[in-house]
Amino acid sequence: xxxxxxxxxxxxxxxxxxxxxxxxxxxxxxxxxxxxxxxxxxxxxxxxxxxxxxxxxxxxxxxxxxxxxxxxxxxxxxxxxxxxxxxxxxxxxxxxxxxxxxxxxxxxxxxxxxxxxxxxxxxxxxxxxxxxxxxxxxxxxxxxxxxxxxxxxxxxxxxxxxxxxxxxxxxxxxxxxxxxxxxxxxxxxxxxxxxxxxxxxxxxxxxxxxxxxxxxxxxxxxxxxxxxxxxxxxxxxxxxxxxxxxxxxxxxxxxxxxxxxxxxxxxxxxxxxxxxxxxxxxxxxxxxxxxxx
Amino acid sequence: xxxxxxxxxxxxxxxxxxxxxxxxxxxxxxxxxxxxxxxxxxxxxxxxxxxxxxxxxxxxxxxxxxxxxxxxxxxxxxxxxxxxxxxxxxxxxxxxxxxxxxxxxxxxxxxxxxxxxxxxxxxxxxxxxxxxxxxxxxxxxxxxxxxxxxxxxxxxxxxxxxxxxxxxxxxxxxxxxxxxxxxxxxxxxxxxxxxxxxxxxxxxxxxxxxxxxxxxxxxxxxxxxxxxxxxxxxxxxxxxxxxxxxxxxxxxxxxxxxxxxxxxxxxxxxxxxxxxxxxxxxxxxxxxxxxxxxxxx
Numbered sequence: 171x172x173x174x175x176x177x178x179x180x181x182x183x184x185x186x187x188x189x190x191x192x193x194x195x196x197x198x199x200x201x202x203x204x205x206x207x208x209x210x211x212x213x214x215x216x217x218x219x220x221x222x223x224x225x226x227x228x229x230x231x232x233x234x235x236x237x238x239x240x241x242x243x244x245x246x247x248x249x250x251x252x253x254x255x256x257x258x259x260x261x262x263x264x265x266x267x268x269x270x271x272x273x274x275x276x277x278x279x280x281x282x283x284x285x286x287x288x289x290x291x292x293x294x295x296x297x298x299x300x301x302x303x304x305x306x307x308x309x310x311x312x313x314x315x316x317x318x319x320x321x322x323x324x325x326x327x328x329x330x331x332x333x334x335x336x337x338x339x340x341x342x343x344x345x346x347x348x349x350x351x352x353x354x355x356x357x358x359x360x361x362x363x364x365x366x367x368x369x370x371x372x373x374x375x376x377x378x379x380x381x382x383x384x385x386x387x388x389x390x391x392x393x394x395x396x397x398x399x400x401x402x403x404x405x406x407x408x409x410x411x412x413x414x415x416x417x418x419x420x421x422x423x424x425x426x427x428x429x430x431x432x433x434x435x436x437x438x439x440x441x442x443x444x445x446x447x448x449x450x451x452x453x454x455x456x457x458x459x460x461x462x463x
Numbered sequence: 464x465x466x467x468x469x470x471x472x473x474x475x476x477x478x479x480x481x482x483x484x485x486x487x488x489x490x491x492x493x494x495x496x497x498x499x500x501x502x503x504x505x506x507x508x509x510x511x512x513x514x515x516x517x518x519x520x521x522x523x524x525x526x527x528x529x530x531x532x533x534x535x536x537x538x539x540x541x542x543x544x545x546x547x548x549x550x551x552x553x554x555x556x557x558x559x560x561x562x563x564x565x566x567x568x569x570x571x572x573x574x575x576x577x578x579x580x581x582x583x584x585x586x587x588x589x590x591x592x593x594x595x596x597x598x599x600x601x602x603x604x605x606x607x608x609x610x611x612x613x614x615x616x617x618x619x620x621x622x623x624x625x626x627x628x629x630x631x632x633x634x635x636x637x638x639x640x641x642x643x644x645x646x647x648x649x650x651x652x653x654x655x656x657x658x659x660x661x662x663x664x665x666x667x668x669x670x671x672x673x674x675x676x677x678x679x680x681x682x683x684x685x686x687x688x689x690x691x692x693x694x695x696x697x698x699x700x701x702x703x704x705x706x707x708x709x710x711x712x713x714x715x716x717x718x719x720x721x722x723x724x725x726x727x728x729x730x731x732x733x734x735x736x737x738x739x740x741x742x743x744x745x746x747x748x749x750x751x752x753x754x755x756x757x758x759x760x
Contacts, residue, residue, distance in 0.1 A: 278589025280549070297593055346595055351625035356592045359585075359624075406595070 185362045186384035188273065189265025193338045193388055194307040194315075195228075195235035196411060199247045200255035202451065203227060203240035209255075209450045210236065212428045214333030219320035223287045228320050232332025234413075235316070246301050254453040257408035259295070260341060261305035262361070267294050270306040274360050291318050299343055299353075299406040333428075334421040339372075339414030339459045340389030345406050350379045353392050357381055363390055373412065373444035373459035410454075414461030418445055421458055469708055470734040471495035471525045473658070474502050476713045477723050481506055481513055485520035487723035491731040497525040497658070497710040503554050514557050525710045526562035526599065526656050527555035533565055534583040535573030535608070541583070548587055556594040562655050563591060564599050564630050567606035567615060575608040581621035588627035599655035601630035604638040604677070605670035611641045616649050628653035632712065633696055634660045634681055637689045638673045643699055651704040658712035659697070659737075661687025679716045683733035694741040701742060709737065 200206045203225065207217060215229035215236055224241040239258060241247055246258045264270040271294035275281050279296035282303050286292040293315070295303045309315055322328055345353055357363040363381040366389070371380065378393035389412070395404075415421040422432060422440045431448040432440050439445075445458045471493055477484045481502045488496055498517065506513035517524065530551045533544050555563045565587060574580065588598050602615035609615050615629045631654055636643070660681040665688060667673045684693050697709070711730055718726045738744050 276586075278586040280590065280593065299593060349595065352592045352595075355625050356589060359589060 184364060184384050184386075187362055188262070188270040188306070188384075190361060190383055190385050191263040191265075191310075191387070192383075192385055193234075194261040194263045194305070194310055195237050196257060196338070196341075197237040197239050197259035197261070197303075198255045198454075199239045199244065199258035200250055200451075201240060201242070201247055202255070203238050205451055206238055206255045206454065209454055210238070212430045213425065213447075213456060214330075214336065214428070216326065216330040217323060218326055218328050218330070219316055219322045221320055223290065226320075228316055230328070231330050232335065232337060234332065234336070234338055249301060252452065255451055256453060257302065257341070257411070259303040259305055260298070260408065261293070261307050263310045264306045264308055267306040267308040270294075270308075271296065277360055279360060289318075291315055299345070299408065301405075302408050333424055334415050334417060336413040336415050336421065336458075337461075338388055339412040339457075339461060340391060341411060342375075342391045342393060342409045342457070343406070344404065344409045345392050345394055346403075347395050347397075349406070350392055350394055354379060354381065357390060372461075373457055374438060374441060375444070375446065375457065410457055412457040412459050415458050416461065418442055418458050418460050421445075465492060465494060466738055467492045467731065467734050468494055470737065471497055471522075471708060471710045472727065472730045473497040473499070473528075473710055473712045475499055475528075476711065476715065476718055476730070477726050478719045479723055482516050482520075483723055485516065485522055487727040488730075489520060489522060490724065491727045493727070493730070493734075494521075494523060495525045495708060495710075496520070496522040497528065497712065498558055498560060499528045500551060500554055503558070510554060510557065517558050524558050524560035525708050526564055527551070527558060527560040528564040530563060530565040530587075532568045532570045532573065533587060534580045535568050535576075536570065536583075537574070540572060545586075545590075548590060552591055552594055552596060555596055561595065562597050562599050564601060564656060567600070567602045567609035569603065569605060569607050571607065573607060577608070577614070577618055578621060580608065581618045584618060584627055585622040585624045588622065588624040592626055597626045597628060597655045599628055599630035601632050601656070601658075602635060604635035604667075604673045610635070611639050612636060613641060613645045613648075616645075619653060628655035630654075630656040630658065631696075631700070632658045632660075633684070633689075633693050634658075634662060634677055634712070635673075636696065637662070637692055638667045638677070643692070643696055646696070646699040647703055649703065651700070651706070654700070654705050654707060656710065657700060657705065657707060658710050659684045659693065660711060660713045661685065661689045661693055663687050678714050681713045681715055683711055683713055683729050685733050685736040686729070694737075697737060697741055709734075 210229050214231045217227050218230045219228040227238045229236040250256055274296050282295040284292045293305045295305045298304045362384040366380040366382055378391055381390040422445050433446045433448055443460050447456045449455045472488050474484050503510045503513040530548055591598050600615050602609045602612050604610050619627055619629050661684050662676050662681050667676050
């Protein structure tokens with residue numbers, strides 16, 4: 171007899187067929203990169219490197235990489251309205267980028283054509299909601315992908331510490347009405363995300379459906395328009411980033427001294443569970459979510 | 464509220480340019496239209512001009528047709544069909560259509576394995592999700608493996624994807640003589656398209672006869688010899704809770720030679736027959752009787 175202890179209770183193992191291991195970077199597209207840069211710096215990000223061939227800047231704090239894409243040749247940048255920055259891509263750390271990409275294409279994802287220049291990395295990608303992309307990065311352990319495509323900004327600390335140890339907690343995606351089931355199926359099938367019960371919520375904005383990545387490192391929230399907002403035909407988009415933080419009150423205090431403003435209404439205001447920043451540049455807001463270690 | 468709101472015509476029924484078809488449909492009171500890819504690619508101004516014409520007409524697209532012979536292929540044939548499907552999905556999205564019609568395969572190169580067929584349809588449905596499109600899978604009565612709605616429903620259940628449902632087509636049901644009792648096994652929320660037409664023959668035993676009749680001699684509901692069956696079908700759909708659109712898919716060589724207004728008028732009569740004589744829904748009240756329009760005194 172060689173029964174393993176887990177066999178007694180049939181504990182299901184979460185499949186992770188892409189070998190997802192967290193978020194490598196999140197990308198914003200904007201034609202006003204300096205204005206967005208100011209917003210990001212107030213949130214604690216520091217510009218650390220610039221792309222070798224395109225108008226793209228890498229920001230960083232702690233373990234979070236954030237890319238600001240202002241390349242005028244990129245349709246996603248020219249599509250941004252009045253300088254309103256939009257989340258244009260999320261890069262997942264995976265076991266094998268080519269295998270992950272191939273698997274997703276086999277399952278029905280739309281491939282993104284590469285525009286890598288000579289000696290630049292070709293990072294495989296698929297189309298996401300709206301005009302967004304999902305990238306697959308597998309070289310995050312041996313060396314940094316940024317060493318190839320980016321030049322460090324001289325004299326700048328390449329690894330600035332994160333404000334109150336903030337880290338990527340998740341993304342909020344706005345979807346069309348009655349589209350929750352479609353996207354739940356999509357992320358479950360493509361990325362092995364799993365649904366979290368409606369009773370379990372984090373932060374102060376509990377609406378919609380919540381999914382968890384198979385690595386358990388980040389969440390994905392899907393929000394439909396309210397039923398009375400039938401005229402809301404806004405395109406589907408990645409709306410905001412959520413940062414996980416141990417002490418929300420302390421983080422709010424620190425960020426306020428940086429000039430970050432928080433939504434403080436009767437219904438929605440900073441509390442122990444989380445906080446929401448006021449929209450900057452018409453579209454950019456961030457959410458703080460309490461995260462126990 | 465218009466009596467014809469739940470009904471629409473397919474562009475394939477009429478001859479002439481897209482704009483004239485849309486105008487004819489609109490003139491008799493229809494508010495939706497089932498588009499086909501040829502309306503777009505055959506438009507003298509190209510796809511963009513055709514999309515503009517649809518938007519300008521104010522008619523809501525019921526759906527977009529038709530992706531053929533997609534499922535069950537392998538190797539380069541599969542890759543080829545995936546490319547075709549992508550183009551169809553992009554055109555479908557451009558017109559604002561929320562439903563793409565995919566017909567069951569007639570290809571002898573396609574597998575007969577229902578699980579593999581389901582796998583391919585799931586892939587198609589996944590391709591459609593980012594574009595906000597639902598896929599209606601319809602069993603052609605001369606389909607190689609899937610030729611009845613009972614089998615298309617089986618495949619849709621195996622694929623288990625929320626934006627993949629079935630397309631019901633009365634012609635194929637009557638041609639294949641599929642018993643209507645099986646309608647009750649279908650989840651009404653997964654019927655993404657219901658296309659209605661009648662025809663003049665009682666029997667269409669061979670695939671060849673079905674094909675010829677389907678492509679040249681369908682008539683509007685109430686005009687053929689299957690009116691009672693058609694009424695039965697619609698009532699059964701109503702009973703299981705189907706509240707979606709009905710579109711008239713009437714391929715008819717004679718209608719291709721008639722003035723568009725004449726054809727549209729026949730469609731209007733057919734919709735009125737369905738609405739009042741079959742479904743026994745009342746005619747809408749005139750607008751002056753609507754309380755919501757009354758001004759406060």
